[in-house]
Amino acid sequence: MNTISSDVIRGYNDTMILFFLLEKPSYGYEISKQIKTLTKEKYVIKETTLYSAFTRMEKNGYIVSFSSDEESGKRRTYYRITDLGREYYAQKCAEWNLTKEVIENFIDKEVLQNGSY
Amino acid sequence: MNTISSDVIRGYNDTMILFFLLEKPSYGYEISKQIKTLTKEKYVIKETTLYSAFTRMEKNGYIVSFSSDEESGKRRTYYRITDLGREYYAQKCAEWNLTKEVIENFIDKEVLQNGSY
DNA sequence: CTGTCGTACTACGTCTGGCGTAGTAAAAGT
DNA sequence: ACTTTTACTACGCCAGACGTAGTACGACAG
Numbered sequence: 001m002n003t004i005s006s007d008v009i010r011g012y013n014d015t016m017i018l019f020f021l022l023e024k025p026s027y028g029y030e031i032s033k034q035i036k037t038l039t040k041e042k043y044v045i046k047e048t049t050l051y052s053a054f055t056r057m058e059k060n061g062y063i064v065s066f067s068s069d070e071e072s073g074k075r076r077t078y079y080r081i082t083d084l085g086r087e088y089y090a091q092k093c094a095e096w097n098l099t100k101e102v103i104e105n106f107i108d109k110e111v112l113q114n115g116s117y
Numbered sequence: 118m119n120t121i122s123s124d125v126i127r128g129y130n131d132t133m134i135l136f137f138l139l140e141k142p143s144y145g146y147e148i149s150k151q152i153k154t155l156t157k158e159k160y161v162i163k164e165t166t167l168y169s170a171f172t173r174m175e176k177n178g179y180i181v182s183f184s185s186d187e188e189s190g191k192r193r194t195y196y197r198i199t200d201l202g203r204e205y206y207a208q209k210c211a212e213w214n215l216t217k218e219v220i221e222n223f224i225d226k227e228v229l230q231n232g233s234y
Numbered sequence: 235c236t237g238t239c240g241t242a243c244t245a246c247g248t249c250t251g252g253c254g255t256a257g258t259a260a261a262a263g264t
Numbered sequence: 265a266c267t268t269t270t271a272c273t274a275c276g277c278c279a280g281a282c283g284t285a286g287t288a289c290g291a292c293a294g
Contacts, residue, residue, distance in 0.1 A: 011124030019223040106136040
Protein backbone atom coordinates (compact mmCIF):
# COMPACT_ATOMS: atom_id res chain seq x y z
CA MET A 1 0.00 0.00 0.00
CA ASN A 2 2.39 2.67 1.13
CA THR A 3 4.90 2.69 -1.66
CA ILE A 4 5.71 5.92 -3.34
CA SER A 5 5.52 5.87 -7.09
CA SER A 6 8.67 7.10 -8.73
CA ASP A 7 6.83 9.50 -10.97
CA VAL A 8 6.02 11.60 -7.98
CA ILE A 9 9.53 11.80 -6.66
CA ARG A 10 10.87 12.32 -10.16
CA GLY A 11 12.81 15.51 -10.24
CA TYR A 12 13.39 15.49 -6.50
CA ASN A 13 15.99 12.80 -6.28
CA ASP A 14 18.55 15.42 -7.21
CA THR A 15 17.29 17.69 -4.47
CA MET A 16 17.56 14.96 -1.86
CA ILE A 17 21.13 14.21 -2.82
CA LEU A 18 22.12 17.86 -2.82
CA PHE A 19 20.55 18.29 0.59
CA PHE A 20 23.21 16.03 2.11
CA LEU A 21 26.03 17.49 0.05
CA LEU A 22 25.22 20.95 1.42
CA GLU A 23 26.72 19.85 4.70
CA LYS A 24 29.72 17.85 3.54
CA PRO A 25 31.03 15.93 0.54
CA SER A 26 29.77 12.39 0.38
CA TYR A 27 29.45 9.33 -1.86
CA GLY A 28 26.78 7.04 -3.21
CA TYR A 29 26.41 4.40 -0.59
CA GLU A 30 26.41 6.84 2.31
CA ILE A 31 23.79 9.07 0.75
CA SER A 32 21.51 6.18 -0.04
CA LYS A 33 21.65 5.11 3.60
CA GLN A 34 21.03 8.66 4.79
CA ILE A 35 17.95 8.97 2.60
CA LYS A 36 16.61 5.72 3.96
CA THR A 37 17.22 6.83 7.53
CA LEU A 38 15.85 10.33 7.20
CA THR A 39 12.65 9.14 5.57
CA LYS A 40 12.30 6.30 8.10
CA GLU A 41 12.44 3.77 5.27
CA LYS A 42 9.49 5.41 3.56
CA TYR A 43 11.68 6.06 0.57
CA VAL A 44 14.66 4.07 -0.63
CA ILE A 45 16.49 5.37 -3.66
CA LYS A 46 17.43 2.84 -6.33
CA GLU A 47 21.14 2.46 -6.98
CA THR A 48 20.86 3.13 -10.67
CA THR A 49 18.81 6.22 -10.01
CA LEU A 50 21.37 7.47 -7.54
CA TYR A 51 24.45 6.97 -9.65
CA SER A 52 22.89 8.31 -12.80
CA ALA A 53 21.86 11.38 -10.82
CA PHE A 54 25.51 11.89 -9.89
CA THR A 55 26.67 11.79 -13.50
CA ARG A 56 23.89 14.06 -14.64
CA MET A 57 24.51 16.61 -11.91
CA GLU A 58 28.23 16.63 -12.49
CA LYS A 59 27.61 17.26 -16.18
CA ASN A 60 25.33 20.14 -15.21
CA GLY A 61 27.96 21.58 -12.90
CA TYR A 62 26.00 21.10 -9.69
CA ILE A 63 28.59 18.80 -8.15
CA VAL A 64 32.23 17.81 -8.68
CA SER A 65 33.75 14.42 -8.06
CA PHE A 66 37.04 13.55 -6.46
CA SER A 67 38.66 10.29 -5.50
CA SER A 68 39.25 9.40 -1.90
CA ASP A 69 42.62 8.28 -0.59
CA GLU A 70 41.23 5.84 1.90
CA GLU A 71 43.86 4.34 4.22
CA SER A 72 41.50 1.45 4.78
CA GLY A 73 38.28 0.39 3.14
CA LYS A 74 37.24 0.53 -0.47
CA ARG A 75 38.08 3.36 -2.77
CA ARG A 76 35.15 5.69 -3.29
CA THR A 77 34.11 8.53 -5.53
CA TYR A 78 33.15 11.51 -3.44
CA TYR A 79 31.08 14.45 -4.61
CA ARG A 80 31.15 18.04 -3.49
CA ILE A 81 28.43 20.59 -4.18
CA THR A 82 29.27 23.67 -6.23
CA ASP A 83 27.88 27.20 -5.98
CA LEU A 84 25.71 26.46 -8.97
CA GLY A 85 24.51 23.37 -7.14
CA ARG A 86 23.54 25.44 -4.11
CA GLU A 87 21.64 27.79 -6.34
CA TYR A 88 19.87 24.92 -8.02
CA TYR A 89 18.96 23.44 -4.66
CA ALA A 90 17.49 26.73 -3.45
CA GLN A 91 15.52 27.01 -6.67
CA LYS A 92 14.10 23.55 -6.20
CA CYS A 93 13.05 24.40 -2.66
CA ALA A 94 11.16 27.43 -3.91
CA GLU A 95 9.65 25.41 -6.72
CA TRP A 96 8.53 22.80 -4.26
CA ASN A 97 6.51 25.33 -2.32
CA LEU A 98 4.78 26.47 -5.47
CA THR A 99 4.09 22.92 -6.56
CA LYS A 100 2.71 21.98 -3.19
CA GLU A 101 0.37 24.93 -3.36
CA VAL A 102 -0.80 23.99 -6.84
CA ILE A 103 -1.35 20.29 -6.27
CA GLU A 104 -3.09 20.75 -2.96
CA ASN A 105 -5.96 22.44 -4.79
CA PHE A 106 -6.82 19.09 -6.30
CA ILE A 107 -6.57 16.92 -3.22
CA ASP A 108 -9.83 16.00 -1.59
CA LYS A 109 -9.31 16.21 2.17
CA GLU A 110 -12.37 14.15 3.00
CA VAL A 111 -11.21 11.20 1.00
CA LEU A 112 -8.09 11.23 3.09
CA GLN A 113 -9.80 11.46 6.45
CA ASN A 114 -11.93 8.36 6.20
CA GLY A 115 -9.41 6.49 4.07
CA SER A 116 -12.30 4.99 2.15
CA TYR A 117 -10.87 2.86 -0.57
CA MET B 118 11.10 32.52 -12.22
CA ASN B 119 7.80 31.05 -11.11
CA THR B 120 7.22 28.34 -13.64
CA ILE B 121 6.65 24.84 -12.44
CA SER B 122 8.78 22.22 -14.06
CA SER B 123 6.77 19.43 -15.57
CA ASP B 124 8.76 16.76 -13.83
CA VAL B 125 7.30 17.82 -10.54
CA ILE B 126 3.73 17.73 -11.67
CA ARG B 127 4.34 14.53 -13.57
CA GLY B 128 1.99 11.91 -12.34
CA TYR B 129 -0.42 14.49 -10.97
CA ASN B 130 -1.92 15.71 -14.19
CA ASP B 131 -4.21 12.71 -14.08
CA THR B 132 -5.23 13.57 -10.55
CA MET B 133 -6.08 17.13 -11.49
CA ILE B 134 -8.27 16.00 -14.35
CA LEU B 135 -10.05 13.41 -12.24
CA PHE B 136 -10.69 16.02 -9.57
CA PHE B 137 -13.01 17.89 -11.92
CA LEU B 138 -14.61 14.74 -13.30
CA LEU B 139 -15.61 13.74 -9.77
CA GLU B 140 -18.25 16.44 -9.89
CA LYS B 141 -19.50 16.12 -13.43
CA PRO B 142 -18.50 14.84 -16.85
CA SER B 143 -16.43 17.31 -18.80
CA TYR B 144 -14.18 17.71 -21.83
CA GLY B 145 -10.69 18.89 -22.69
CA TYR B 146 -11.05 22.56 -23.20
CA GLU B 147 -13.23 23.11 -20.16
CA ILE B 148 -10.90 21.21 -17.86
CA SER B 149 -7.87 23.08 -19.10
CA LYS B 150 -9.60 26.35 -18.29
CA GLN B 151 -10.67 25.12 -14.88
CA ILE B 152 -7.12 24.11 -14.00
CA LYS B 153 -5.88 27.52 -15.03
CA THR B 154 -8.52 29.25 -12.95
CA LEU B 155 -8.20 27.10 -9.85
CA THR B 156 -4.43 27.50 -9.75
CA LYS B 157 -4.69 31.23 -10.44
CA GLU B 158 -2.66 30.76 -13.62
CA LYS B 159 0.18 29.23 -11.65
CA TYR B 160 -0.21 26.09 -13.69
CA VAL B 161 -1.45 25.75 -17.24
CA ILE B 162 -1.69 22.25 -18.64
CA LYS B 163 -0.39 21.70 -22.17
CA GLU B 164 -2.93 20.53 -24.70
CA THR B 165 -0.93 17.47 -25.70
CA THR B 166 -0.46 16.50 -22.09
CA LEU B 167 -4.16 16.84 -21.44
CA TYR B 168 -5.42 14.83 -24.39
CA SER B 169 -2.86 12.08 -23.99
CA ALA B 170 -3.88 11.83 -20.35
CA PHE B 171 -7.47 11.25 -21.50
CA THR B 172 -6.50 8.40 -23.81
CA ARG B 173 -4.26 6.83 -21.20
CA MET B 174 -6.88 7.03 -18.48
CA GLU B 175 -9.60 5.64 -20.70
CA LYS B 176 -7.33 2.72 -21.58
CA ASN B 177 -6.78 2.17 -17.87
CA GLY B 178 -10.49 2.26 -17.18
CA TYR B 179 -10.48 5.39 -15.03
CA ILE B 180 -12.74 7.31 -17.37
CA VAL B 181 -15.14 6.63 -20.26
CA SER B 182 -15.78 8.87 -23.24
CA PHE B 183 -19.04 9.74 -24.89
CA SER B 184 -19.99 12.11 -27.65
CA SER B 185 -22.10 15.12 -26.99
CA ASP B 186 -25.21 15.85 -28.97
CA GLU B 187 -24.81 19.58 -28.96
CA GLU B 188 -27.74 21.40 -30.46
CA SER B 189 -25.42 24.30 -31.15
CA GLY B 190 -21.70 24.72 -30.94
CA LYS B 191 -18.98 22.31 -31.80
CA ARG B 192 -19.18 18.60 -31.11
CA ARG B 193 -17.11 17.52 -28.15
CA THR B 194 -15.83 14.37 -26.53
CA TYR B 195 -16.93 14.22 -22.92
CA TYR B 196 -15.43 12.04 -20.25
CA ARG B 197 -17.05 10.53 -17.19
CA ILE B 198 -15.16 9.10 -14.22
CA THR B 199 -15.63 5.41 -13.37
CA ASP B 200 -15.58 3.70 -9.99
CA LEU B 201 -12.06 2.56 -10.72
CA GLY B 202 -11.21 6.15 -11.48
CA ARG B 203 -12.54 7.28 -8.13
CA GLU B 204 -10.48 4.62 -6.42
CA TYR B 205 -7.40 5.70 -8.32
CA TYR B 206 -8.03 9.31 -7.39
CA ALA B 207 -8.33 8.45 -3.69
CA GLN B 208 -5.13 6.45 -3.90
CA LYS B 209 -3.31 9.37 -5.44
CA CYS B 210 -4.50 11.65 -2.66
CA ALA B 211 -3.12 9.30 -0.05
CA GLU B 212 0.10 8.95 -1.99
CA TRP B 213 0.42 12.68 -2.16
CA ASN B 214 0.40 12.98 1.61
CA LEU B 215 3.15 10.43 1.90
CA THR B 216 5.20 12.09 -0.80
CA LYS B 217 4.82 15.48 0.78
CA GLU B 218 6.03 14.09 4.06
CA VAL B 219 9.05 12.49 2.42
CA ILE B 220 10.15 15.41 0.29
CA GLU B 221 9.71 17.96 3.03
CA ASN B 222 12.57 16.34 4.92
CA PHE B 223 14.92 17.63 2.27
CA ILE B 224 13.65 21.16 1.97
CA ASP B 225 15.66 23.79 3.75
CA LYS B 226 13.22 26.21 5.37
CA GLU B 227 15.82 28.94 5.84
CA VAL B 228 16.65 29.09 2.20
CA LEU B 229 13.02 29.77 1.56
CA GLN B 230 12.60 32.49 4.14
CA ASN B 231 15.27 34.83 2.87
CA GLY B 232 14.82 33.80 -0.75
CA SER B 233 18.55 34.23 -1.20
CA TYR B 234 19.38 33.29 -4.72
C1' DC C 235 -18.55 37.97 -47.11
C1' DT C 236 -13.97 37.39 -45.63
C1' DG C 237 -10.54 37.04 -42.45
C1' DT C 238 -9.24 36.27 -37.77
C1' DC C 239 -9.95 34.52 -33.25
C1' DG C 240 -11.57 31.07 -30.05
C1' DT C 241 -12.86 26.35 -29.60
C1' DA C 242 -11.78 21.42 -29.87
C1' DC C 243 -9.22 18.39 -31.01
C1' DT C 244 -5.49 14.43 -33.64
C1' DA C 245 -0.91 12.85 -35.13
C1' DC C 246 3.88 12.20 -34.67
C1' DG C 247 8.12 12.29 -32.84
C1' DT C 248 11.66 13.47 -29.21
C1' DC C 249 13.55 13.88 -24.62
C1' DT C 250 14.32 12.80 -19.86
C1' DG C 251 14.45 10.49 -15.53
C1' DG C 252 13.64 6.29 -13.33
C1' DC C 253 14.57 1.71 -13.08
C1' DG C 254 15.15 -3.45 -14.28
C1' DT C 255 18.81 -6.60 -15.05
C1' DA C 256 23.37 -7.85 -14.86
C1' DG C 257 28.00 -7.94 -13.71
C1' DT C 258 32.44 -6.66 -11.19
C1' DA C 259 35.30 -6.42 -7.24
C1' DA C 260 37.31 -5.38 -2.85
C1' DA C 261 36.68 -5.48 2.23
C1' DA C 262 34.58 -7.25 6.24
C1' DG C 263 32.24 -10.23 8.93
C1' DT C 264 31.22 -15.48 10.52
C1' DA D 265 36.30 -20.53 3.06
C1' DC D 266 32.10 -18.49 2.26
C1' DT D 267 28.67 -14.99 2.52
C1' DT D 268 27.43 -10.39 3.13
C1' DT D 269 28.17 -5.67 2.71
C1' DT D 270 30.14 -2.05 0.31
C1' DA D 271 30.73 0.52 -4.01
C1' DC D 272 30.12 0.92 -8.03
C1' DT D 273 29.55 0.52 -14.03
C1' DA D 274 27.05 -0.78 -18.27
C1' DC D 275 23.10 -1.37 -21.11
C1' DG D 276 18.75 -0.77 -22.43
C1' DC D 277 13.69 -0.12 -21.87
C1' DC D 278 9.58 2.54 -20.63
C1' DA D 279 6.24 6.15 -19.59
C1' DG D 280 4.84 10.85 -19.22
C1' DA D 281 5.49 15.41 -20.82
C1' DC D 282 5.72 18.29 -24.49
C1' DG D 283 7.24 20.59 -29.07
C1' DT D 284 5.52 21.12 -33.61
C1' DA D 285 2.11 20.84 -36.85
C1' DG D 286 -2.19 20.42 -38.86
C1' DT D 287 -7.44 20.15 -39.14
C1' DA D 288 -11.96 22.02 -38.72
C1' DC D 289 -16.02 24.29 -37.16
C1' DG D 290 -18.42 28.45 -35.17
C1' DA D 291 -18.69 33.26 -33.94
C1' DC D 292 -17.88 37.83 -34.66
C1' DA D 293 -15.84 42.17 -36.59
C1' DG D 294 -15.03 45.18 -40.32
